Amino acid sequence: MSEKREEAVVANKKVVLKHYITGFPKESDMEVLTTGTVRLKVAEGSPAVLVKNLYLSCDPYMRKRMSKHEEPSFVSDFTPGEVLTGFGVAKVVDSNHPNFKEGDYVWGPTGWEEYSLITSPENLFKIKYTDVPPSYYTGLLGMPGFTAYIGFFExxxxxxxxxxxxxxxxxxxxxxxxxxAKLMGCYVVGSAGSDEKVSLLKNKFGFDDAFNYKQETDLNAALKRRFPDGIDIYFENVGGAMLDAVLLNMRIHGRIAACGMISQYNLEKPEGVHNLMFVVSKRIRIEGFIVFDHYHKYSEFVEFTVPRVKDGRITYVEDVVEGLENAPAALVGLFYGLNVGKQLVAVAHE
Structure with missing residues (x-):
């Protein structure tokens, strides 16, 4: 049996970047290849882990990796012709690493392909709770959920x-x-890009209010109507005009967690922010953060969140696309607001 495993070689469909891009990404900027193969055995003496990918996460930060940058970022640019990488949920097929064995479920950085050889398994997390949907580890219990926890609480x-x-x-x-924020007893308002999403915020996630920013001609006025006394905390995912309007409405000693700025990722010349003087006059603290710096708190996050998921105090919405061949369309759709909830790709079902 083991001798047959050593010789087994299977096809390995993958998604590669065809070329560096500017502006909004297109499906044609990526290519799905079916010509690759993978050996279902880790080489003797290698500490790598071979995994079968089950779910892949579509995340906005991946867009920035699709362009060539002169200045280094916290993640490297993709290389045209090579497989895209991101976060995913996978099952261990073979391993020489002491922390992982065949059959383990893991989440962490992986390739946009059917099988991946993980050469840096120290960045993988073994999935402890298997009585929640495994897809949750691309979002709610994975990098995005952990980002929410660190950004809000820390x-x-x-x-x-x-x-x-x-x-x-x-x-x-x-x-x-x-x-x-609702668990903390805060008053919570969110913005989104469609009436369907606004309804989700108010009726499923328990926000006190929400609005469709595409229907607002004056974002400053929209915020003033919902925060007549001002904003204490702004969780920043958008940037640009929204950040400018928020600065006008922050309270003294307000805090802004700068998580991302998706409105700027596809612009060749990013928009300027004109109201930064309010950071001084209102003594606002703005702090950017990268969740990778906080991995030592991942267990704390899981132990806090999982019980609240199980008892229904926290819920989650996923937008699942089936098949690796549909992954480019799913990723592109993020930047047009086509997804409702966490966008992920189901590569295989266990």
Whole structure:
């Protein structure tokens, strides 16, 4: 049996970047290849882990990796012709690493392909709770959920009764930030890009209010109507005009957690922010953060969140696309607001 395993080689469908891009990404910027193969055995002496990918996460930060940058970022640019990488949920096929064995379920960085050889398994997390949907580890219990936890609790340091605003609030991160804020006894408002998403925020996630920013001609006025006394905490996912309007409405000693700025990712010349003087006059603290810096708190996050998922105090919405061949369309759709909830791709079902 083991000798047959050593010789087994299977096809390995994958998604590659065809070329560096500018502007909004297109499906044609990526290519699905069916010509690759993979050996279902880790080489003797290698500490790598071979996994079968089950779910892949579509995340906005991946867009920035599709362009060539002169200045280094916290993640490297993709290389045209090579497989895309991101976060995913997988099952271990073979391993020489002491922390992982065949049959384990894991989440972490992986390739956009059917099988991946993980050469840096120290970045993988073994899935402890298998009685929740495994797809949750692309979102709610994976990198986006952990981002929400760190950004809200560690960066914003909320207090009961504070006024909280979240942009892109129905997305993978925002929907959880809002629910954390409600658990803390805060007043919570979110913005989203469709009436369907606004309804989700109010009726499923328990936000006190929400609005469709595409229907607002004056974002400053829209915020003033919902926060007549101002905003204590802003969870920033959008940037640009929304950030400018928020600065006008922040309270003294307000806090802004800068998680992402999706409105700027596809612009060749990013929009300027004109109201930064209010950071001084209102003594606002703005702090950007990268969740990778906080991995030592992942267990704390899971132990806090999972019980609240199981008893129904936290819920989550996923937008699942079936098949690796549909992954490019799913990723592109993020930047047109086509997803409702966490966007992920189901590569295989266990």
């Amino acid at each position: 960066i914003c340091k909320p207090k009961k009764g504070e006024y909280v605003f979240i942009s892109a609030a129905s997305g993978a991160v925002g929907q959880l930030v809002g629910q954390y």
